[in-house]
Amino acid sequence: NAGVTQTPKFQVLKTGQSMTLQCAQDMNHEYMSWYRQDPGMGLRLIHYSVGAGITDQGEVPNGYNVSRSTTEDFPLRLLSAAPSQTSVYFCASTPGLAEGTGELFFGEGSRLTVL
Amino acid sequence: AQSVTQLGSHVSVSEGALVLLRCNYSSSVPPYLFWYVQYPNQGLQLLLKYTSAATLVKGINGFEAEFKKSETSFHLTKPSAHMSDAAEYFCVTGGYQKVTFGTGTKLQVIP
Numbered sequence: 001n002a003g004v005t006q007t008p009k010f011q012v013l014k015t016g017q018s019m020t021l022q023c024a025q026d027m028n029h030e031y032m033s034w035y036r037q038d039p040g041m042g043l044r045l046i047h048y049s050v051g052a053g054i055t056d057q058g059e060v061p062n063g064y065n066v067s068r069s070t071t072e073d074f075p076l077r078l079l080s081a082a083p084s085q086t087s088v089y090f091c092a093s094t095p096g097l098a099e100g101t102g103e104l105f106f107g108e109g110s111r112l113t114v115l
Numbered sequence: 116a117q118s119v120t121q122l123g124s125h126v127s128v129s130e131g132a133l134v135l136l137r138c139n140y141s142s143s144v145p146p147y148l149f150w151y152v153q154y155p156n157q158g159l160q161l162l163l164k165y166t167s168a169a170t171l172v173k174g175i176n177g178f179e180a181e182f183k184k185s186e187t188s189f190h191l192t193k194p195s196a197h198m199s200d201a202a203e204y205f206c207v208t209g210g211y212q213k214v215t216f217g218t219g220t221k222l223q224v225i226p
Contacts, residue, residue: 042218107158
């Protein structure tokens with residue numbers, strides 16, 4: 001039972017480069033989200049999706065792009081990396097409200113360093 | 116808007132001592148409330164959740180939390196700390212789309 005899988009686990013980028021963080025879940029959850037974790041700030045929501053073809057912005061969306069073409073996958077794209085995007089990124093999923101209680105299931109994280 | 120405040124970014128306890136991690140929430144409606152734990156270099160996992168069915172909520176690994184509406188609190192406790200409890204703990208409010216994390220409390224357990 002894989003749950004939520006994120007790749008890569010570690011990545012180093014130069015300023016201005018672009019990249020995609022991959023996220024896949026095998027639990028048929030409707031809701032998926034991306035967070036960034038910075039020391040002393042908890043987790044902050046970047047983007048989320050309530051189903052295939054539907055995405056919306058969270059608290060800190062600038063510099064990131066997402067799409068949701070399937071229920072399983074929710075990639076996060078960094079368009080032009082900046083040092084301020086150095087962080088640990090977490091993908092999470094949850095069943096729809098009709099099924100679940102809002103519990104989030106997290107991937108193991110992707111540590112990104114932008115030089 | 117719903118929010119949570121965690122008091123104390125670092126808490127140290129001796130092995131075998133009581134663990135008390137504080138969380139206060141701000142909500143105009145009955146909230147969803149959760150505690151998550153993050154072990155070093157891992158993702159977060161659910162410890163327990165408040166569903167309004169009972170004010171005292173029992174979670175995994177011997178943790179529990181009590182919902183107190185009069186104090187707008189949802190503090191996390193464990194009677195006896197174990198070395199394996201060393202981790203960062205997050206109080207979270209909302210559910211589904213409107214999720215807000217506290218800033219986290221790192222628990223250190225001293226042998």
